[in-house]
Amino acid sequence: MSSTDTRMKVSVWRGDHEGGEFQIFDVPAQDSQTVLDVVAWIQQNDDPTLSYRFACRVGMCGSCAMMVNGQPRWTCRTHVKKVLKDNCIEIGPLRNLPVIKDLAADMDPFFEKWVKAEGVFHPSKTRNDQIEEIDPASVQRVKADAGIECINCSVCYASCDTVAGNPDFLGPAALNRAWTLYNDSRDAGSRKILDAVSGAGGCHNCHSMGSCAHFCPNGLNPMDAIAGLKRATAAAFFRRRT
């Protein structure tokens, strides 16, 4: 990285769950600089009390998601030059989640909903059974594989207006996980999954706005997964009635 003389105006949200305000920092611009680099520079060189969360820095762990200019993004893989507008950037904590401090959002509600959506593996075999052979080209496995690369960053959750309007809505990531497990032939909990996702706050709350698919940094399509759950729950409803 080569430094230049230019500097950027960076507005960073400071506060906690009770409220706060944006604070402006003057940050030197660098080549190949990510938004996470900018946040780290502020914390290391200007204000060590700034709180934020990161771990891997390479787009694998899903820890560093924040709102950048009002849009949820994984900051370690977001280049400054992609989001810089009039030499300014606005960085805030993820939407739809309580704020712990500054840029660190409380992820508990997000992960609690994964459990609520039965996004946990339900074993169908014991360690004494033979390892099951899975055909990667089978229709069911292709559907499961489509959503398996979720890194739990909560970008989709922060982008979703249905979550904003209904705090009980399980959200795109949890429902994407439920659909992945529903299509996993090794998972024995398909009935439990359908019951969990068809109640209040379940898949039928989704208005198909598509923000989850638009912003997912890994290119997944939770809206597609939720549509699959809608079809599966509707089919199960009619099967049970007959």
Place this chain on the structure above:
Amino acid sequence: MIRPHRTHPLWYAFILHRVSGALLALFLPAHFWVLSMALNEAARLDGFLAWTDMPLVKFAEFGLVFLLAVHFFGGLRLLALELMPWTSRQKTLAAGAVGLSVLVSGTFFLQAV
């Protein structure tokens, strides 16, 4: 104001479907009230129909036909998304729904003037 996390085609398709549905719901009572005139107030209905020949009213009708068409085709897209395994290419389908609506309402408008 449309907030930054909403600036993408499928959110616009969502809001268009919502707004067109709400406006059509507001229009329906007036529509049925006018239709009811056919039963017992024929002269009044004829007067109203003459009023609807005004160019400005025709233009408003063009808007109504657009709302109806965009809600219809947008609704078909959502039904296909939710009930059939056609979940990819939603942006293209949403754009197609708007295109068809412009075609239908535009045809109506050209016929009317």
